[in-house]
Amino acid sequence: MPKSGSTSKITRRTALAGLSASVALFAMPRIGHAADETIRIGFPTPLTGPFAAEARDQVKCAELAVKLVNDKGGISGRKVELLVRDDKLNAGEAATRTLELIEKDKVHAVVGALSSAVQLAVNEVTRARGVIYVSISQSDTINEAKDFSKYTFHEALNPHMTTAAVARQTLKKGMKVAHLVADYAYGHEMLRGFKRAQASIGADNVGEILHPFGAADYSTFIPRLMSMRPDVLCISNFGRDQANAIKQAVDFGVKRQMKIVVPVILHNQRLAVGPDVFEGVVGGANYYWGLEAQSKSAAAFNTAFKAANGGAIPTDYGAYGYSGVGSLLAAMQTAGGTDTDKVVDALEKLQYDLTKGPQHYRKCDHQSVQSVLVLESKKKSAMAGENDLFAILANDASSDDMLRSCSELGHAT
Amino acid sequence: MTRPSSGEVLAKSAPSGLGRILDHRVLLSIAVLALLPWLLPSKALAVNVLIYGVVVMGYNLLFGYTGLLSFGQAAFFGAGAYFTGIAIGRYGVPWFAAVPIAVLLSTGLAALIGVVSTRTRGIYFSMVTLALAQLVYYVALQAASFTGGENGLRGFTVDRISLFGLQVNFLDPVNKYYVLMGFAGLAMWFQSRILNSPFGAVIEAIRENEQRARACGYDVERSKLVVFMLSGAISSLGGCMLALHLSIVPLDILHYQTSGMIVMMVLLGGARSFFGPFVGAASFLILEDVVSLWTPHWQIFVGAIFVLFVLFLPKGIWGTLLDAIGVGKARQ
Numbered sequence: 001m002p003k004s005g006s007t008s009k010i011t012r013r014t015a016l017a018g019l020s021a022s023v024a025l026f027a028m029p030r031i032g033h034a035a036d037e038t039i040r041i042g043f044p045t046p047l048t049g050p051f052a053a054e055a056r057d058q059v060k061c062a063e064l065a066v067k068l069v070n071d072k073g074g075i076s077g078r079k080v081e082l083l084v085r086d087d088k089l090n091a092g093e094a095a096t097r098t099l100e101l102i103e104k105d106k107v108h109a110v111v112g113a114l115s116s117a118v119q120l121a122v123n124e125v126t127r128a129r130g131v132i133y134v135s136i137s138q139s140d141t142i143n144e145a146k147d148f149s150k151y152t153f154h155e156a157l158n159p160h161m162t163t164a165a166v167a168r169q170t171l172k173k174g175m176k177v178a179h180l181v182a183d184y185a186y187g188h189e190m191l192r193g194f195k196r197a198q199a200s201i202g203a204d205n206v207g208e209i210l211h212p213f214g215a216a217d218y219s220t221f222i223p224r225l226m227s228m229r230p231d232v233l234c235i236s237n238f239g240r241d242q243a244n245a246i247k248q249a250v251d252f253g254v255k256r257q258m259k260i261v262v263p264v265i266l267h268n269q270r271l272a273v274g275p276d277v278f279e280g281v282v283g284g285a286n287y288y289w290g291l292e293a294q295s296k297s298a299a300a301f302n303t304a305f306k307a308a309n310g311g312a313i314p315t316d317y318g319a320y321g322y323s324g325v326g327s328l329l330a331a332m333q334t335a336g337g338t339d340t341d342k343v344v345d346a347l348e349k350l351q352y353d354l355t356k357g358p359q360h361y362r363k364c365d366h367q368s369v370q371s372v373l374v375l376e377s378k379k380k381s382a383m384a385g386e387n388d389l390f391a392i393l394a395n396d397a398s399s400d401d402m403l404r405s406c407s408e409l410g411h412a413t
Numbered sequence: 414m415t416r417p418s419s420g421e422v423l424a425k426s427a428p429s430g431l432g433r434i435l436d437h438r439v440l441l442s443i444a445v446l447a448l449l450p451w452l453l454p455s456k457a458l459a460v461n462v463l464i465y466g467v468v469v470m471g472y473n474l475l476f477g478y479t480g481l482l483s484f485g486q487a488a489f490f491g492a493g494a495y496f497t498g499i500a501i502g503r504y505g506v507p508w509f510a511a512v513p514i515a516v517l518l519s520t521g522l523a524a525l526i527g528v529v530s531t532r533t534r535g536i537y538f539s540m541v542t543l544a545l546a547q548l549v550y551y552v553a554l555q556a557a558s559f560t561g562g563e564n565g566l567r568g569f570t571v572d573r574i575s576l577f578g579l580q581v582n583f584l585d586p587v588n589k590y591y592v593l594m595g596f597a598g599l600a601m602w603f604q605s606r607i608l609n610s611p612f613g614a615v616i617e618a619i620r621e622n623e624q625r626a627r628a629c630g631y632d633v634e635r636s637k638l639v640v641f642m643l644s645g646a647i648s649s650l651g652g653c654m655l656a657l658h659l660s661i662v663p664l665d666i667l668h669y670q671t672s673g674m675i676v677m678m679v680l681l682g683g684a685r686s687f688f689g690p691f692v693g694a695a696s697f698l699i700l701e702d703v704v705s706l707w708t709p710h711w712q713i714f715v716g717a718i719f720v721l722f723v724l725f726l727p728k729g730i731w732g733t734l735l736d737a738i739g740v741g742k743a744r745q
Contacts, residue, residue: 048705048709086705086709086711092659092666095661096458096461100455103456104455116563116564117663120564120567120661121659121661121663125659125661147567185562188563
């Protein structure tokens with residue numbers, strides 16, 4: 001009995017010692033956290049799904065922005081790291097990934113998303129936890145007081161300013177306008193923007209048709225649109241849908257009767273389909289590489305991107321990744337670190353010019369006030385090279401007047 | 414889907430040594446789930462396993478135990494989430510009241526869908542449930558002022574909860590996990606009670622042979638409807654948990670792809686086993702989570718693994734494991 005008792009005592013002691021040692025071991029890494037910790041930026045984006053091409057460009061450009069900062073020694077000596085996650089274009093998945101980024105990876109801020117619903121989901125998670133989020137996808141809703149928070153920033157254009165610029169360039173008083181619209185938030189917001197612009201210009205709405213998101217066949221919609229006999233057909237959809245819709249409209253001979261206008265003319269979709277189909281199509285854009293003739297910052301951005309990506313040129317949605325991450329890092333640079341309140345303050349005061357001219361975040365809704373380009377797809381014979389896709393019809397300088405007023409959005413003024 | 418296995422129904426009556434341990438399947442399951450946040454790569458993933466585990470468990474009642482292959486379970490998952498979100502965000506109902514309200518309303522929805530669908534059999538049942546669930550999807554899409562439409566439901570973040578007089582920070586992932594685990598435990602206890610009741614024997618009798626069950630004097634139609642509602646109720650609780658967890662309700666939750674995912678999870682884990690749904694949810698989500706980190710083509714791998722399971726392990730991971738250690742017969 002005593003003997004077995006003594007052995008059991010030893011085991012208990014050993015067990016206790018082992019236990020405390022392992023507890024100490026687990027506690028160790030927590031002590032190691034110091035000021036020179038890496039700055040981590042979470043980047044949820046739909047690497048799979050119909051917007052994958054645009055998402056990959058966003059990642060490349062965001063990585064470039066991070067690399068440029070790191071090459072100059074980081075922020076107050078701290079290196080920056082970009083944590084890219086696939087949100088699968090699904091709001092629930094994006095919310096989960098964002099939770100992981102915040103809870104497990106302890107990111108200091110989040111940039112990203114490429115859909116209205118997804119960015120609103122990410123925003124809901126980040127704002128509840130006081131984490132800065134810079135959205136780089138078009139949305140009007142995120143500007144509104146209901147979804148806004150001190151931590152919410154919107155670097156992308158919004159449908160209101162995009163459609164206003166395109167309409168100013170393409171519509172005239174008395175013109176008849178028909179709409180083909182993707183039946184989800186993006187399409188609805190673009191349609192609303194166009195109709196508002198039409199009303200102020202005095203153009204007439206002759207009809208609108210909604211098509212399901214991700215539709216492959218537009219043959220039933222196009223004859224109905226043609227029978228409305230409009231002067232202009234506005235096609236408000238995104239990604240592959242844009243290429244499919246325009247291609248089929250052109251096959252039906254739409255361009256002989258009317259002009260095709262899109263809110264956002266996509267670099268990748270134009271490349272995917274070819275010049276003949278897109279010829280003469282007019283649309284808005286946040287960025288086009290050809291801007292380098294007019295803008296020094298565009299030239300610098302193009303050069304940096306080419307150097308990092310084997311001579312490839314940056315695209316429109318890619319540029320959002322660059323300016324979204326770039327503006328955030330610039331604000332962190334000013335704030336001297338990652339203290340959230342200081343960075344928010346710095347972002348609100350920031351005047352930045354990363355890709356195309358001066359930009360700043362409006363105080364009331366944190367919408368980036370920036371220039372809007374209106375582009376026209378070039379004829380094949382007029383193209384100087386394979387990347388010479390668009391002619392710049394207009395470059396509307398950035399101004400607060402482009403946006404809906406703070407009081408209209410429900411912000412206290 | 415309703416392959417008869419010998420002694421399935423009778424096994425309950427004779428508890429042996431192993432059987433006695435399995436009598437405490439709810440406590441055992443909870444014990445395993447309690448360790449989950451410390452075993453998985455992230456707490457958010459652990460909460461998702463919990464949520465989908467509950468949803469799939471509810472579905473297992475319908476598919477595994479009663480043999481009704483529904484393709485519309487997402488309707489109840491989504492309804493639970495939407496009702497919880499709307500109750501909290503729009504009507505200011507406290508969270509602990511919002512959950513039972515949402516479960517009750519979802520059970521009502523299950524009654525409606527069940528009345529129509531349980532009149533049909535086999536492939537027709539699957540199609541009718543699919544169609545009615547899509548109807549729910551489009552209602553949620555159109556009723557944008559209530560549901561947020563395409564943008565999803567937002568604005569009902571529960572950040573602080575008071576638990577027996579104790580203020581708990583609900584944004585903390587560990588607190589959140591254990592609070593939601595309480596709900597999961599409740600659901601497991603409820604499901605275990607159903608399965609151990611005479612009604613539990615009736616639904617299995619229906620699965621084994623509907624004609625014989627009817628000949629024995631059981632009201633097959635009503636039993637099917639009741640089990641459809643119970644299954645909807647349990648799955649909707651998973652929806653409530655999702656709403657509390659993510660503080661958004663994505664519209665995709667109601668999509669038929671979610672229903673498909675639920676079917677995949679139950680097959681992966683093992684239909685007709687009590688803990689199988691949790692194993693299925695965990696393996697599916699971990700696969701998706703881990704594989705998608707190193708390749709954007711994660712679907713190829715997950716798809717291939719799923720096909721291999723259907724071909725070689727039709728009883729799923731948990732079912733096969735239980736068979737291997739010899740408790741397959743007693744696991745009911």
